[in-house]
Amino acid sequence: MAENMFLFWGSGSIPCWKPMIVLEEKGFGGYKNKFITFSNKEHKGEDVLKLNPRGQVPTFKDGDIVVNESNAICEYLECTYKDKGTQLIPTDKAKRARVLQRMHEAAANMQQKLVLDLLYYFFQTKEEDRKEEEVAKKVEAAIEELDRWEAYLGETKAFVAGPDFSMADVWFYPIIAQSIRMGLDLGKFPNMKAYYDKVTARPSVQKSWPPHWKEEPPMISPFKGRI
Amino acid sequence: MAENMFLFWGSGSIPCWKPMIVLEEKGFGGYKNKFITFSNKEHKGEDVLKLNPRGQVPTFKDGDIVVNESNAICEYLECTYKDKGTQLIPTDKAKRARVLQRMHEAAANMQQKLVLDLLYYFFQTKEEDRKEEEVAKKVEAAIEELDRWEAYLGETKAFVAGPDFSMADVWFYPIIAQSIRMGLDLGKFPNMKAYYDKVTARPSVQKSWPPHWKEEPPMISPFKGRI
Structure with a gap:
């Protein structure tokens, strides 16, 4: 099946x-793909735009089916x-509830507090324009968020939504990895x-690093030096 | 089953x-619920915090199962x-792909451009501090986004992900309704x-208005006067 799949x-x-983690976990490691470089604006290239008018990656095809938004691709697969x-989303009702909860909690909260609010502030604000009080407020919110997930992991003693690796880890882990970087x-x-x-x-994770x-x-x- | 469900x-x-739209569409209209007022900070009340340490609504229970994030509740149900x-997410592979794509496209893009960027700017910035050029830039992005969905609806001539009402409409429609307000x-x-x-x-929609x-x-x- 992997030979019918294509990812930009x-x-x-x-x-x-x-x-990319989902594709590996589901056993589709050999999927066709094209690596695009953001600095050359290749995500605005014709081949991407044909499938994804927003000109964004990931852009994904499974045979004739096109799916673009990253969370949608994960859930589709x-x-x-x-x-x-x-199995990344359990069929058991209670386990599924926990996985869905942590997936969307990561997408909404971790992403907001560690990526959109803090990290993007640094990416988008010149060094001389950054205000320390603004940074301090954002760091405080990020630490509060990290504490929360630290406690979740203390309860499960394994993965973010329970004893097994799940879609919640797929949505959570890359944020931590990027933050460590x-x-x-x-x-x-x-x-x-x-x-x-x-x-x-x-x-x-290793194959998609x-x-x-x-x-x-x-x-x-x-x-x-801040967290 | 509705009698075992509870929503803050x-x-x-x-x-x-x-x-709330999903609960009605799935036939759980009689679910127990508690209306909380934000101005009295009732979402930070003990009864909510017991189930949702973030102190946010929606907070949902289905029997003993607690699910909190709005998108997670929708998908769980x-x-x-x-x-x-x-049926809000089709079982047919191609139709499901389209619904998932539009769900997450609405959550990521409409929500960002019409709610988080523009609407929250007005909510969070005093009238005297608002910059017209900042507003103009945000309005332009919102119009571009609206044009995109106008085209999608021109193709389907029905709902945002095809001929049938779906989860994509549940995630899209409230943003339009709020924007009209x-x-x-x-x-x-x-x-x-x-x-x-x-x-x-x-x-x-009427029952949950x-x-x-x-x-x-x-x-x-x-x-x-702007859009």
Whole structure:
């Protein structure tokens, strides 16, 4: 089936990484793909725009079916290929509730507080224009969020939604990985540190690891010395 | 089953309205619930915090199962009660792909451009501090987004993801309804106007309509005269 799949993706994009982990977990590791570089604006190229008028990656095809939004691709793959590879959304009602809750909690809260609010502030604000009081407020919200997930992991002693790796980890882990790249120190978050090491070692994560992270240092380190 | 369900909700909250429409569409109209008022900070009350440590609504219970994030509640209800009431996420692979795509496209883009960026700017910035050039930029992005969905509706001639009402409409419609309350004129969006009238008339929407919208005028009208 993997030979009928095609993914346009960029390196270090959390939205791209999520479906890439799912593709590996579901056993579609050999899917066709095209790596695009953001700096050359290849996501605005004709081949992407034909399938995704927003000119964004990930852009995904499964045969004739096009799915673009990263969360939609993840859910599409899990629903459509339920019985292939790792089951990422449980069929048991209570377990499914927990996984869905943590998926959307990560998407709404972790993404907002660690990526959109804090990290993007650094990406989008010149060094000389950054206000320390603004940063302090955002850091405080990020720590509160990290504490919350640290407690969840203390309860499960395994993955963010329970004893098994699930879609909630797919939506949560790349945010932590990116934050660590940007200087987050997990010293004060021992459960998350153990979790991070365990998930990082998964073949699905290793195979989809952002290639430029292995070679280039981060452009900014907003968390360094702050969290 | 509805008698085992319980929802904490607030009036005029898009996150609350979404699962409320789903509950009606799935035939759980008689669910127990508690209306909380934001101005009295009742979402930070003990009864909510016991189930939802974030102190947010919607907070939902189905028997012993607690689900909190609005998108998670919607998906939980659809997955768990697939065969009850309206099917909101199709089982057909291609149709499901389209519904998932539009659901997450609405959540990511419409919500960002019409609610988070523009509407919240007005909510959170005092009148004297608002910059017209900032508003103009946000309005332009909102119009581009509205044009896109106007085109989608021109293709389907029905609902946002195809001929049938789906979860994509549940995630999309409340944003339009709130925008209209805030002064959006659909004069330039005839497909969306027809769509809005049709969805507004649905019993699920009528039964879950924000009660205070019927009585109180909006506090701000950011779209008035602008879109």
